[in-house]
Amino acid sequence: MATVKFDEATRLYPGNDKPSVDKLNIDIEDGEFLVLVGPSGCGKSTSLRMLAGLEEVNAGKIWIGDRDVTNLSPKDRDVAMVFQNYALYPHMTVADNMGFALKIAGVDKGEIRKRVEEAAKILDLEQYLERKPKALSGGQRQRVAMGRAIVRSPQVFLMDEPLSNLDAKLRVQTRTQIASLQRRLGVTTVYVTHDQVEAMTMGDRVAVLKDGILMQCDSPRRMYDHPDNVFVAGFIGSPAMNLLDVDVADGGVKVGGSTVPVERAILDASSGKNITLGVRPEDLELTTEGQGIPVTVDVVEELGADAYIYGSTKAHQHVEADEDAEGERPFIARVDGRKPPKKGETVFLAPKTGHVHAFDASSGQRLGD
């Protein structure tokens, strides 16, 4: 078990002029579960592969514990990796798959058997040890891939979207199992996913990447309550945060027909006359007509206790957090599930005081605290 440190680690693929991972700095604690998350092509898998030694590091360093592993080959790094498609060896039994690394390392046969059986017990695979991977279900294969990593008792677990080949129900189950297994084993883990729900539920800390640049690395709670920039604000949370372009007024910002109070310090920090205001769907309240933001309801999603309304408004320009995103984002608000507004109706919504996030309109950085 060990700490992991990315120190200005950079990966530039030959032929590209922009690095895929640009000066990544992350310190991972011993035993921590860190999730790398971001849209596809953000460099999260590349970062993981750099740590595994499968991808060259063009600049900067990577440390595991107090060893500089930047130029070490994968086998000398003492890491175990779980791949998205599991990468099981098809011609070997489950037991041989799990024991392969130990066999290569020249571990004694009885010892291999013992460790494979221990891992199989943890993962509930005991009755499948003599089967070939093709005779297993998707979930079982996933567990074998996990088992292969556990058996080695490495310093770091690396997982590259290990759940994305499972169906939705199994994915939720396995998510919890992996998280609790990691807590039990206490092995430092770096986990890559594009699914922000996975990121929020599993990680001790979450690192959001975009275009090879680290946007924020924090605990899930802090990430949700205190996004550092517009991108994180729009990426974390489901349904996504509403991001509105609003004008600065005296002592606050103009939102629709009313003024929402915002701290002086925030307004002073802004570079222009307008700022980007972020409001989560659950932080919007219905208000009296003429107040707040007029929203025409397009879709109502009833979830029982709550209902989400998806609508559009002409009062404000929607700010796109991710310029690559396609289509226009709707205005989303959570309302009481017992008496939701009807489709086509116009409702007036105002943010709860103190539950707004302010971002600089040009840089996208968070204003104030």
Added chain:
Amino acid sequence: MTDIMDPPRAGGSRTKPSRRSLRAKSADGRGGGMVTGAATWPVRIVLTFACVVWLMPIAGLLINSFRTRDSQFNSGWWSVFGNPLDATQWTLNNYDRVLSSADANGANMGEAFINSLVVTVPATVIPILIAAFAAYAFTFMTWRGRNVIFVVIVGLLVVPNQVALVPLLKLYGQLGINQTFLAVWLTHLGFGMPLAVYIFRGYMSGLPGEIIESAKIDGASHFTTFWRLIVPMSVPALASFAIFQFLWVWNDLLVALLFLGRGENTVLTVALQGLQGQTGQGRELIPAAGFVTIIVPVLVFLSLQRFFIRGMTTGAVKG
């Protein structure tokens, strides 16, 4: 009408009747059934006809190989069906003579059989081994000039073997290895390698790359990865090429005649050709000798036929 047609089809395939019944439902009654039924019979007849045409000469050869010289020359092989119990026309003498005694040129089919094995087995195993190593390097290792060298090797596929024969004869003469097994092994190795490298690389590049990466992380060296993972996973491609190379070398006359010639190292194909003397003596031995020659290819094909077509296409198409 439909009832008469049904039984053979049901025996032939389980899926067909259900598909047909679906079609019969959609079309109006028995008209649809008649169309699909009629389509099957010509196919069966053509296939049966083709099989008979192909098998007939072989059957004739087999029957003649057990007949005496006189009966072979005086009546056609089909005449045995008239009086199959006439023991005077049957003999095992042909096989006995073919396998033991020397023929008109002093070659002995029994020895030639062993020689053929001595030529064919190494000339199959060695190219596969080297080509598999090469294909691994072309697929999973990165090195300067990889693609150029691969293109050159595949380009050699278009060079006809005959172009190389005279230079090879000269070269082997200088090395003093003409008329030795080594010369034939080397020649078949050279002629077989480009295709083998091409097929193996195509197959290996279709294997999931994560498996190789996983092995890397597990601490496997290239050597271990090759033997423990790549070779077992490439069995279909290796087997299909092995069949082709084996049959090609076993049936080869040209290379064997040029680089081994006649004498103590003679292989089956050369011995078979020399069996018949210029005056026609020993002609009765040809059918038996022919059967001795094809017995090994037939066994190889039958035992490995499941790889024969599948492996060849997967290897080539996936690349």
